[in-house]
Amino acid sequence: MAQQILATTRRDFLGGAMGGIALGLAPGLIGSAQAADDFKIGLFYAQSGPASLFGPTQLASAQLAVDEVNKAGGIMGRQIKLFPTDAGGPPADTTKSAVRLLLEDKVDLLIGSHDSATREALVATIKSKVPYIYTPVYEGGECSYNTYVIADTPEQQIRPSVTWMMQERKARSFYLIGDDYVWPRKSNEHAKKYIADNGGKIVNEEYVPFGAPNKFEEAVTRIKSAKPDAVLITLVGADNVNFNRTFAGFGLDKEIARLSLLLEENTLKGIGADGSNNLFSCMSYYANAPGEANKKFKDAYFAKFGDKAPQLSIIGTDCYAGVNCAKALVEKAQGTNARALMTAANGLTFNSAAGPWTMYGQHVDKTMYIAGCKGTEFEIIKTIEHVKHGEACKAA
Amino acid sequence: MDPLIVTQALNVVYGVTTLALLVLGLAVIFGLLGVLNIAHGEFIMTGAYCAYVTQANGWPFLAALPLALIICGALGFVVERGLIRPLYARPFDTLVATWGLSLLLRKLTEAIFGMGFYNVDVPLPGTVALLGTDYPAYRLVLIAISGAVLIGLFVWFRISRTGTRIKAMVGNRELAEAVGLPVRRLATYTFVIGTCLAGLAGVLIAPLVPVQPFMGLDYVLKTFFVLVVGGLGTVMGVLSGAAVIGGLDSVVSAAIDATYGYLTVLVVAILFLWLKPRGLFARS
Numbered sequence: 001m002a003q004q005i006l007a008t009t010r011r012d013f014l015g016g017a018m019g020g021i022a023l024g025l026a027p028g029l030i031g032s033a034q035a036a037d038d039f040k041i042g043l044f045y046a047q048s049g050p051a052s053l054f055g056p057t058q059l060a061s062a063q064l065a066v067d068e069v070n071k072a073g074g075i076m077g078r079q080i081k082l083f084p085t086d087a088g089g090p091p092a093d094t095t096k097s098a099v100r101l102l103l104e105d106k107v108d109l110l111i112g113s114h115d116s117a118t119r120e121a122l123v124a125t126i127k128s129k130v131p132y133i134y135t136p137v138y139e140g141g142e143c144s145y146n147t148y149v150i151a152d153t154p155e156q157q158i159r160p161s162v163t164w165m166m167q168e169r170k171a172r173s174f175y176l177i178g179d180d181y182v183w184p185r186k187s188n189e190h191a192k193k194y195i196a197d198n199g200g201k202i203v204n205e206e207y208v209p210f211g212a213p214n215k216f217e218e219a220v221t222r223i224k225s226a227k228p229d230a231v232l233i234t235l236v237g238a239d240n241v242n243f244n245r246t247f248a249g250f251g252l253d254k255e256i257a258r259l260s261l262l263l264e265e266n267t268l269k270g271i272g273a274d275g276s277n278n279l280f281s282c283m284s285y286y287a288n289a290p291g292e293a294n295k296k297f298k299d300a301y302f303a304k305f306g307d308k309a310p311q312l313s314i315i316g317t318d319c320y321a322g323v324n325c326a327k328a329l330v331e332k333a334q335g336t337n338a339r340a341l342m343t344a345a346n347g348l349t350f351n352s353a354a355g356p357w358t359m360y361g362q363h364v365d366k367t368m369y370i371a372g373c374k375g376t377e378f379e380i381i382k383t384i385e386h387v388k389h390g391e392a393c394k395a396a
Numbered sequence: 397m398d399p400l401i402v403t404q405a406l407n408v409v410y411g412v413t414t415l416a417l418l419v420l421g422l423a424v425i426f427g428l429l430g431v432l433n434i435a436h437g438e439f440i441m442t443g444a445y446c447a448y449v450t451q452a453n454g455w456p457f458l459a460a461l462p463l464a465l466i467i468c469g470a471l472g473f474v475v476e477r478g479l480i481r482p483l484y485a486r487p488f489d490t491l492v493a494t495w496g497l498s499l500l501l502r503k504l505t506e507a508i509f510g511m512g513f514y515n516v517d518v519p520l521p522g523t524v525a526l527l528g529t530d531y532p533a534y535r536l537v538l539i540a541i542s543g544a545v546l547i548g549l550f551v552w553f554r555i556s557r558t559g560t561r562i563k564a565m566v567g568n569r570e571l572a573e574a575v576g577l578p579v580r581r582l583a584t585y586t587f588v589i590g591t592c593l594a595g596l597a598g599v600l601i602a603p604l605v606p607v608q609p610f611m612g613l614d615y616v617l618k619t620f621f622v623l624v625v626g627g628l629g630t631v632m633g634v635l636s637g638a639a640v641i642g643g644l645d646s647v648v649s650a651a652i653d654a655t656y657g658y659l660t661v662l663v664v665a666i667l668f669l670w671l672k673p674r675g676l677f678a679r680s
Contacts, residue, residue: 053511053608180655208654213614217407217535218649218657225400241513241606249532249604251523270513270606274521311512 038081039074041066041326042101044112044122045319049088050211050237051115053266057316058113059084061353064304065323075327076334083107087114091121098125108336111135111322113315115236116183123147131341133325135318137262137283139186143362143393146338148329148345150321150357150364152284152314154190155390157261157368161282162194162232164370164382165259171230173203175223177243178234180207187234187261203228214239216246224252233260241270248275264313269376276373284366285354286378287312293355321352325359363389399529404650406531408643413542415642416634418601419619420549421594426620427628427679428566428586431480432491436619437612438501439468439591443598444607445505447516457519460599468595469588476587484583498612505609514607538600545596550631562586566629566679618642621665627675636676640664 045058066080074080083105087094094114101107110132112122119134119142126132128146137152165171174195178184184207192202203226208214220243223231235243240260247253254277260267263281271279287298297317302309310316328350333340348359357364368387371378422436446464450457475497483489520537523530553559564572565579565586573579605611618641626637641661649657668675 050610052610053513056511206653209658212654212658213618214654214658215411215649216654217410218404218646219654221400221403221407221650224403238513238606238608238611241515242604245515245604245606249518249535251530251532266512270515270608272515272517274517275515310510 037078039076039078039109039330040081040083040105040107041323042083042085042098042105042107042110043319044085044087044094044098044110044114044118046088046114047084047086052088053237054113054313054315055088056310057266057313058319060305060310061301061312061316061318061320062111062323064301065320067304068300069323069327075330080323080327087112087118091118094118095121095125098122102126102129109133109326109330111319111326113319113322115181116186117181120182128338131326131329131336131338133322133329135322136315137318139183140190140391141186143391146341148325148359148362149391150318150325150352150359152366152368153363153389153391154187156284156366156387157282158187158190159194159390160368160384160387161259161261161280161370162191163198164282165230165257165280166195166198166200169230169257171257172200173228173230174200175203175226175228175231176205176234177219177223177231178207179210179236179239181210183236184234188232191232208235208239210236214242216243217250219243220246220250220252223247223256224250228256230257230259233258234262235260236262237267238270240267241275244271244279245275248277253277253279263373264315265378266311266313266315268373268378269311271373271376273375276375279373280370280381281373281378282368282370283314284368285314285317286369286371286380288378289354289369289380291355293351294353297353317353321350321357324351325357361389361391362393363391365389402527402529403531404646406526406529406535407650408646410535410539411646412638412642413539413546414601415618415622416546416638417538417542418597418615419622419634419638420545421590421592421597422619423623423628423634424593425587425590426623427630427633428562429480429484429583429590430487430490431484431587432487432494433590434491434495434616435475435498435501435612436594437614437616438498438505439471439594439612440598440601440615441505441607441609441612442468442471442501443595444516444602444605444611445509445514445598446595447599447602448509448514448607451516457516457603460602461596464595464599465592468591468598472588472591473584475591476584480587481580481583498616502609502612509609511609516602516607518603534603541600545593546631546635549593553631558582558585618661621661623675624665624673625668625675627678629679630677633675633677633679640676 043062046052046055066082070079085097109130113135116138123144131146133148135150140154142149176188258279260281265287328348329341329344332348333344346360349356365386365388368384369380370382371380425431425433443464446467447460450460479493483493518534520534522533524533561577561582564577565582569579622637622641625640626633644660645657648660
C-alpha cells in the first residue's frame with residue numbers, strides 16, 4: 001500500500017516535472033525564433049551576495065555601451081541583446097546559469113565581471129565554445145583559449161604600486177592581509193616577489209574567511225605589535241571597509257601606510273573620511289581621472305542615468321569596455337569562430353572609458369594611476385603611462 | 397604586562413559585550429515570546445541607517461537614539477499586530493514570516509538608500525591610554541554602554557511591574573489571562589522592546605561597520621548561536637552565551653587567526669545543539 005502511494009506520487013511528480021521543463025523551454029524557443037538576428041551577450045555580474053554593491057554600476061555601464069553600439073548599427077548589423085545574469089552567488093550557481101545561457105538562450109558571447117573563483121569555474125564550463133571576455137582587476141595567468149582579459153594585471157597594478165610604496169614612501173616591511181580565496185592568495189604571491197625584488201621583507205601574511213561576518217580587532221592588534229611599515233590589503237568590499245575603519249580606530253593610520261588592491265569609489269565611501277588617512281590605491285581608472293575619454297564617458301553616463309546614476313567605479317567602466325571589446329573583436333573576426341577571434345584579438349583596438357586600448361596576448365596595456373585617499377575622494381599622485389600587462393599567453 | 401596581551405584581552409571584553417548588546421533584542425523576542433525572529437538583523441540595520449540619516453542631516457549622533465527607538469518601535473508594533481500575533485505558538489511559521497519580513501526590510505532599504513555603502517563618523521575618535529596600551533575611545537564607551545544596558549534590563553525585568561507581568565505571561569499564558577493580565581498587550585510590549593533594543597544596538601554599532609542593506613545578515617547567525625549556547629529566557633543565558641561565542645571567537649582569532657575563530661564558533665554551536673539543546677541557563 002505504502003509502496004503504491006509512493007509510486008503514484010513519484011509518477012505524478014515526474015509528470016509535473018516534465019511538464020514544467022516543457023513549459024520552461026517553450027518561451028525560450030519562441031524567443032529565439034522571434035529575435036534570431038539579435039547579437040546575444042550574456043553579462044555575468046553581481047546581482048546578489050557581498051559584491052552586489054557593484055551591481056548597479058556594472059549593469060548601467062554595460063547598458064550604456066550597448067546603447068551606443070546599437071545606435072551605431074550594432075555588431076555587424078545585428079542589434080545587441082543583453083542577458084544580465086547573476087554571478088554574485090557561489091561559482092556552482094553561476095555555471096548553471098552559464099549552461100542555460102549557452103544551451104537555451106544560445107548566446108553569442110559572454111562578458112564576466114565577478115571574482116576569480118567564478119572565472120575559473122566558468123572557463124571550465126564554457127570550454128571555449130563561445131568567446132568570453134573577463135573584465136575586473138585580477139591576479140593574472142588567464143590564457144584559456146577564446147578567453148579575452150581586459151582587467152588590470154599584477155604587473156600593471158601590484159608591481160608599480162608596491163615599488164612606489166617602497167621607493168618613494170620608504171616602506172621596507174609589509175604585513176599582508178586578505179580574504180581567503182584565489183585572488184588574494186595569488187596576488188600576494190606576486191606582491192611577495194616584487195617586495196623581495198626591492199629588498200623588502202614580509203612581516204606576516206594572514207587570511208580571513210571569505211563571506212563570513214568578519215571583525216578585525218584581533219588582526220589589527222597583531223599588526224600593531226608587528227610594527228610593519230605598510231599593510232598590503234587584499235580584502236574585498238565590506239571586509240575592506242571593516243578592516244580599514246578598525247585600523248584607523250586603533251590609531252594605526254598615522255604610522256603605518258596601507259595599500260589596498262581593490263579600493264574603488266564604492267568601497268572608499270564605506271571607509272569614510274575618518275578611516276582613509278594614509279591609504280593608497282592603484283587602478284587604471286578613477287571616476288575623477290583626467291582625459292578627454294573619461295569626460296566624454298561621464299557626460300554620456302550622467303546624461304543617460306541622471307542624478308540617480310549609480311556610483312561610477314572601475315568595476316563598472318570595465319564592463320563598458322567589455323561590450324566595446326566584443327563589438328570590435330567580432331567585427332574584426334567577421335563572426336564568432338574561435339580561431340578567427342583569437343587571430344583578430346592580436347592588435348585589436350577598442351574603446352574604453354580611459355580611451356582606446358589595444359589587445360595582444362589576450363590582455364591589454366594601460367595607463368595606471370596611483371592614488372591617495374583625501375576624505376572620500378581619490379587624489380591621483382602618480383600617472384604611469386603604457387604599463388605592459390606582462391602576461392605570457394602563448395599566441396594560439 | 398605585555399601591551400599586546402592587554403589589547404587582545406580588551407578585544408575579548410569588547411567582543412563579548414557588544415555581542416551581548418546585539419543579541420539582547422533577539423533574546424527578548426525569541427527567548428520570551430518564542431518567535432524565531434530572522435529579521436532581527438534587519439532591525440539592527442534599521443538602527444544603523446537611523447545613525448546615518450542623523451549624520452546626513454547634520455544632527456548630533458545622540459539624536460539617532462530616539463530616532464531609532466521611534467522607528468524600530470513603530471515598526472515592531474505594526475509587525476507584531478499585523479504579522480506575528482496570529483502566529484504565536486507556531487515557531488516554524490514565525491520563522492518563515494520573519495524571513496519574509498527580513499527580505500522586505502532589506503529591499504525597502506535598498507529602494508530608499510540604494511545598494512551602496514555608507515559610513516557613520518565615529519562620535520569619539522582617537523584612542524585612550526589604558527593599562528599601558530592605547531585603545532579606541534569609542535569602543536571603550538561601547539563596552540560601558542553594553543554593560544549598562546544589560547544590567548538595566550536585568551534589574552528592570554526583576555523589579556518592575558511590567559517585568560513581573562511578562563514573566564507571568566511567559567510562564568503560563570492561559571493562567572495569566574485568567575487572572576486578568578492583558579496578555580495580548582503584554583506580548584506587543586515585549587516585541588516592541590525587542591525591536592527597540594535591536595535598533596539601539598544598530599545605532600551604536602553603526603560607526604564601526606559599513607552601513608549597507610545586507611549588514612543584518614552578519615548578525616543573525618551569531619546572535620542565534622548565542623541563544624543556542626546560553627539558553628532562552630534568562631539574562632544569564634545571554635551573558636554566558638555571548639561569553640562563550642564572542643569570547644571563543646576573539647580568543648581563537650587572537651591566538652591563531654579569524655578562520656579558526658569562525659570554525660570554533662561553528663563547532664561549539666553544533667556541539668551545543670547536539671548535546672545540550674536547552675543551553676546553559678534555560679528558563680525552567
